[in-house]
Amino acid sequence: MSGLFEEIHEQPAADVPTRRVSITVNGDKRVAQVEPRLLLAHLLRQGLKLTGTHTGCDTTNCGACTVLFDGKPIKSCTMLAVQADGHEVTTVEGLAGASELHPIQEGFKDEHGLQCGFCTPGMMLAAKALLEENPDPTEDEVRWALSGNLCRCTGYQNIVKSVMWAAKKMQAQSAS
Amino acid sequence: MYPSRFRYEAPRSIEEAIALLQQGGGEAKLLAGGQSLVPLLKLRFASPELLIDINNLPGLDYHKVDPDGTIRIGALCRHADLERSAILASRQPTMAAAAPLVADPIVRNRGTLVGSLCHADPQGDWASVVTALGGHVVAQGPNGRRKIPVSQFVTGPFQNALAYDEIAVEAVIPAPKGTVAGGYLKLERRVGDFATAGVAVAIERSGAVVTRAGIALTGVGSATIDATEAAKALVGSPLSAETIAQAAELAAGAAQPRTDHRGSAAYKRQIVRTFVERILTRVEQSSEKAG
Ligand SMILES: Cc1cc2nc3c(=O)[nH]c(=O)nc-3n(C[C@H](O)[C@H](O)[C@H](O)COP(=O)(O)OP(=O)(O)OC[C@H]3O[C@@H](n4cnc5c(N)ncnc54)[C@H](O)[C@@H]3O)c2cc1C
Numbered sequence: 001m002s003g004l005f006e007e008i009h010e011q012p013a014a015d016v017p018t019r020r021v022s023i024t025v026n027g028d029k030r031v032a033q034v035e036p037r038l039l040l041a042h043l044l045r046q047g048l049k050l051t052g053t054h055t056g057c058d059t060t061n062c063g064a065c066t067v068l069f070d071g072k073p074i075k076s077c078t079m080l081a082v083q084a085d086g087h088e089v090t091t092v093e094g095l096a097g098a099s100e101l102h103p104i105q106e107g108f109k110d111e112h113g114l115q116c117g118f119c120t121p122g123m124m125l126a127a128k129a130l131l132e133e134n135p136d137p138t139e140d141e142v143r144w145a146l147s148g149n150l151c152r153c154t155g156y157q158n159i160v161k162s163v164m165w166a167a168k169k170m171q172a173q174s175a176s
Numbered sequence: 177m178y179p180s181r182f183r184y185e186a187p188r189s190i191e192e193a194i195a196l197l198q199q200g201g202g203e204a205k206l207l208a209g210g211q212s213l214v215p216l217l218k219l220r221f222a223s224p225e226l227l228i229d230i231n232n233l234p235g236l237d238y239h240k241v242d243p244d245g246t247i248r249i250g251a252l253c254r255h256a257d258l259e260r261s262a263i264l265a266s267r268q269p270t271m272a273a274a275a276p277l278v279a280d281p282i283v284r285n286r287g288t289l290v291g292s293l294c295h296a297d298p299q300g301d302w303a304s305v306v307t308a309l310g311g312h313v314v315a316q317g318p319n320g321r322r323k324i325p326v327s328q329f330v331t332g333p334f335q336n337a338l339a340y341d342e343i344a345v346e347a348v349i350p351a352p353k354g355t356v357a358g359g360y361l362k363l364e365r366r367v368g369d370f371a372t373a374g375v376a377v378a379i380e381r382s383g384a385v386v387t388r389a390g391i392a393l394t395g396v397g398s399a400t401i402d403a404t405e406a407a408k409a410l411v412g413s414p415l416s417a418e419t420i421a422q423a424a425e426l427a428a429g430a431a432q433p434r435t436d437h438r439g440s441a442a443y444k445r446q447i448v449r450t451f452v453e454r455i456l457t458r459v460e461q462s463s464e465k466a467g
Pocket residue numbers: 059060061205206207208209210211212213214215251277278279280283286287288289290291292294295297299300301302338342343344345368369370371
């Protein structure tokens with residue numbers, strides 16, 4: 001495989017400069033040759049085939065494309081892939097272990113935290129960042145952390161419950 | 177949505193960034209948090225030939241206090257840093273109140289205060305806050321640095337006073353001479369929305385007497401509004417129901433709201449009046465309790 005951009009609908013003209021980027025995605029070093037205008041969300045989805053990162057609104061409002069960038073949630077539709085060069089990115093594919101779901105994923109399953117599932121990857125990554133900073137959040141703090149992620153199905157109630165569930169489970173795990 | 181093609185550079189020093197701006201000759205744009213610019217690139221409202229990413233410039237991600245109380249916010253200090261700032265929580269109530277109200281928590285992880293001032297969106301929250309505080313922007317160009325008061329920095333909707341080869345390196349809040357009080361209130365339809373209307377109030381007092389006041393308005397005009405007459409009404413006497421009502425009335429008069437999907441002009445004017453009154457009444461009540 002040569003330039004990753006070639007997998008995307010628009011082939012760069014021969015004279016269009018591309019850049020080599022090296023990004024640690026879910027713990028693995030990935031190298032790609034990209035046009036500077038390629039968005040990180042598109043590199044992840046089309047280039048690296050990590051289609052768990054969803055693009056919902058394309059205008060930085062919905063948060064479906066949220067990934068962790070050096071541990072902090074960002075909207076990957078609003079960062080250029082070249083800007084991720086040398087950085088660490090975690091997508092929803094990086095949440096589960098080899099055989100087990102992440103407690104946040106279990107929480108969403110147990111508490112019915114999703115209906116159509118479109119917003120779920122972004123919700124879970126925003127939740128992961130919250131629980132790392134604040135392992136024992138109040139319901140208000142969970143709502144604060146998820147306020148940049150929109151859900152159009154469930155009305156947030158079960159999403160908040162799912163994160164609270166995960167917080168309890170993770171606390172129990174770290175205590176034992 | 178894809179931006180149109182551009183050349184991308186990620187300089188490692190301010191000097192290098194300025195040299196690139198000169199090369200770009202007006203067709204270059206700086207990229208800070210990207211939370212306003214990247215959406216504009218995608219919509220192709222902006223199509224620069226050269227994009228200069230300043231995220232790798234060292235030593236600009238600070239916010240700090242000088243010994244005399246001056247607060248400095250570097251060009252790469254993110255909204256989220258200010259939201260979690262112990263410095264602002266203990267010293268600067270207007271900024272501390274505004275930080276959690278800018279955009280949403282994820283946007284705040286990238287967006288910068290200085291970028292927000294440069295963007296000069298009439299609905300940007302920081303321009304009002306820094307205007308009320310009498311702050312300035314430090315711009316660096318090929319001939320060195322200069323200070324631009326924020327009230328002159330924002331020259332119109334989405335327009336700032338920078339020359340094409342200047343970069344804003346920091347925003348500065350001058351050291352207070354008296355005791356600091358104030359606040360920021362914003363009406364938004366939901367989290368992450370721009371202000372229907374927002375009000376920044378910053379005062380300094382010596383004893384009970386107000387020695388300096390600033391009031392600025394968000395989202396109720398074609399640029400940030402510096403409500404100087406309203407602020408003047410507070411200076412020279414202690415806060416009282418009368419001076420507060422007078423300032424609120426003058427601020428509502430200074431607003432130039434337009435009816436749109438966020439509300440009618442009359443409604444927005446009423447919000448301005450209410451917010452000025454609410455912030456100042458809270459300040460007055462908390463000082464009564466303390467005193
Ligand atoms: C969903 C959403 C909601 C939002 N809601 C709000 C809100 O409620 N209130 C609010 O105030 N803002 C809001 N914003 C905007 C946000 O605060 C941006 O972070 C801010 O306006 C721009 O800062 P930035 O660092 O992201 O700048 P960028 O997007 O990188 O740049 C913006 C402009 O400023 C210029 N620029 C940036 N830095 C410099 C510099 N150091 N020197 C010279 N020029 C520079 C750029 O060239 C560009 O023209 C929202 C954004 C989004 C996506």
